[in-house]
Amino acid sequence: MLINVLLAEDHNLVRNGIKSLLDSEPNINVIGEAANGTQAVQFLQKTNEVNLIVADYNMPGMTGGELITQLRLNFKDLKIIILSMSDQEKHVFESISCGANGYLLKNVSKDELIFAIKHVMTGEKYICSELSLRMFDKLSNHAAINLDGINDFTKRELEVLKLIASGLTNNEIAEKLFTSRRTVEGHRQSLIDKTKVPNSAALIMFAFRTGIIN
Amino acid sequence: MLINVLLAEDHNLVRNGIKSLLDSEPNINVIGEAANGTQAVQFLQKTNEVNLIVADYNMPGMTGGELITQLRLNFKDLKIIILSMSDQEKHVFESISCGANGYLLKNVSKDELIFAIKHVMTGEKYICSELSLRMFDKLSNHAAINLDGINDFTKRELEVLKLIASGLTNNEIAEKLFTSRRTVEGHRQSLIDKTKVPNSAALIMFAFRTGIIN
């Protein structure tokens, strides 16, 4: 199965490098190149042989999100892999939610790029390993503290904690729980004491990190 | 570069299947097989030619975590890839934190298995794409609100937001930023206004969910 690839990247040197990498792979054929989003769209309109586009997130003219949206709208079966220098989470989220099938950092290996292309062609999504591991770290940090068992809150305290997090004041919480404001304040206090944080804002941070809230 | 692999898996059929997959790959050589953790350790003690072990998480005799810990302790340079049917997060966390270099679900493709082996041999960690995407979903739930573009904070506001999150009071923040408490309060207020939340606790929640803080 031959995969026809369109390469969209504004820096000549980078584009040529990637092209030569892909050309050395028997099942992958770079049939077009573009230096910006507009060129890429024009190329796709001329021919319908492209299976997959590998596009830089940061190209002049339009943002990565705009490009993806437009591609997804006009070329339904086209697979889209975003190559980016940016490890900013919001770019990853934006790309995927706009319809990209893959998101790779520019420091991926040749092997990973080729695997990603083949994987995406099977209909799956792919996020590069480095980003995956970073997500893993983030999640495991949350989970790790949870296992430390420092936090033994009472049911009532947990109840109050969740209501604080949802933005209610002590008074409102008191009404909801049919008790007095002072009692709620007491619970809030013991939550703060137990977690050894200085105030409510930090309490929410703690609860979030430990996975009590999410 | 030839990679010598030890295959540890208690089900004969599965083990044979994986062996035939790997044998068809030119750079990978399955030099040993084991049906449980003990056999695997014995094999490794007899020869020091194994570069990488592909081991099932659930084998009789010892738990996955125990096996990994023991391998990591006694065979320092050995790369460890865990193959598992379990997508339970805690197994992934446990495996990686015990020293595994990779964690794959048993439904990975041949291509992904081979890529994972090569990737791990370069010294990197690898978690299979399906699990990565699941983590991504988890995190993107938090970040989804981020794309709504409600939040266009000024530099100053972001600075204040992070300090609030770290548990400082308005006064302390004021000192840190060489400004007055009233100014900080103003920033806090506009943060609350912009995010349309009722108070600071909810503000922290918002910031967390949108990925501004982590």
Next chain:
DNA sequence: TACGCAGAGAGTATAAATACGGAAAATGCT
């Protein structure tokens, strides 16, 4: 049964956050 202990509930006083209002400085756009 008496004891200690932990959770729930509460009073008082102080510190801090929030609402409302407004002015100077910086910035962006013709």
Next chain:
DNA sequence: AGCATTTTCCGTATTTATACTCTCTGCGTA
């Protein structure tokens, strides 16, 4: 350069949170 907008800054009044201390109740146990 001129205008509108945003950002930064601050004052006063009110509401809310925090600190400290205390009682009451249920529960396990010596």
